[in-house]
Amino acid sequence: MNVLTAKYVSSEDTLTVILNGEIDHHSAQSIREEIDRQIYAHRAKTVYLDLKNVGFMDSSGLGLILGRYTHTKEAGGVLKILNPGASAQRVMKLAGTDKIIPIEWD
Amino acid sequence: MKKKIVNETEFSFPAKSVNESFARYAVSSFCAQLDPTIEELSDIRTAVSEAVTNAIVHGYRDTGEGRVYIKVRILEERTLVIIVKDTGCGIADITLAMTPLYTGDPSGERGGMGFSIMESFTDDLKVRSSVGHGTTVTMIKRLSKL
Ligand SMILES: Nc1ncnc2c1ncn2[C@@H]1O[C@H](COP(=O)(O)OP(=O)(O)OP(=O)(O)O)[C@@H](O)[C@H]1O
Ligand SMILES: [Mg+2]
Numbered sequence: 001m002n003v004l005t006a007k008y009v010s011s012e013d014t015l016t017v018i019l020n021g022e023i024d025h026h027s028a029q030s031i032r033e034e035i036d037r038q039i040y041a042h043r044a045k046t047v048y049l050d051l052k053n054v055g056f057m058d059s060s061g062l063g064l065i066l067g068r069y070t071h072t073k074e075a076g077g078v079l080k081i082l083n084p085g086a087s088a089q090r091v092m093k094l095a096g097t098d099k100i101i102p103i104e105w106d
Numbered sequence: 107m108k109k110k111i112v113n114e115t116e117f118s119f120p121a122k123s124v125n126e127s128f129a130r131y132a133v134s135s136f137c138a139q140l141d142p143t144i145e146e147l148s149d150i151r152t153a154v155s156e157a158v159t160n161a162i163v164h165g166y167r168d169t170g171e172g173r174v175y176i177k178v179r180i181l182e183e184r185t186l187v188i189i190v191k192d193t194g195c196g197i198a199d200i201t202l203a204m205t206p207l208y209t210g211d212p213s214g215e216r217g218g219m220g221f222s223i224m225e226s227f228t229d230d231l232k233v234r235s236s237v238g239h240g241t242t243v244t245m246i247k248r249l250s251k252l
Binding site: 022028029056058059064066070091094 | 123124126145151152156159163207214215216217219220223
């Protein structure tokens, strides 16, 4: 029912994680280790979390983003958010994560 | 004057994380009879998701044990009352717990924004809790006029 999947696209110095589904505590829990493995395997300069296919996100999504922000930094890169939908934008704005984690659109 | 109850539902489920999406969609489906806007439905889903997740993660410490109880009331004048209850560990200091960015979870995977989201996505939020007995979160959402 509520599955969250990730696709990974990498180039020379970027890793793009394209998330697909709804982000809540249940789905975030099942995917964060997989994402971290990719972050540490690629050690890209920039890691993009692409949210264009994420229709719903609550505070557990914020937690997923903040956790990956920390791990990306540890792996020597920066995390950026790509294409957040209305739901994601609202919670990020409320939490003020948009001040530390840049948002971009493509 | 107290508003009359127009309709109501209640249900409960085991405190398993897989039920978080079921809970938010069950509540939003029930509220759909009032023809809310897409934004209002999204507010309801997010607020319910926060309360239910807190019950599962904090109330029952993510053990999968225990039950989460939900009651939804539709009152006159397009007013919704959503009650999410657990009989878990309870909250010792509610004011601290409701402080934006406060989290009792040391994992680095929580931003401490759940209560702030419930507060900003609904019109009223009340939390009652008793250590060792559980927590009840009551949210009121007034839908815009048709
Ligand atoms: N039902 C509950 N039972 C016991 N403790 C709770 C309950 N709900 C909230 N708390 C306590 O209140 C704190 C703050 O809750 P809040 O939802 O604001 O943040 P969080 O759950 O820690 O993080 P986030 O919601 O951003 O993932 C929690 O960390 C927890 O200590
Ligand atoms: Mg929470």
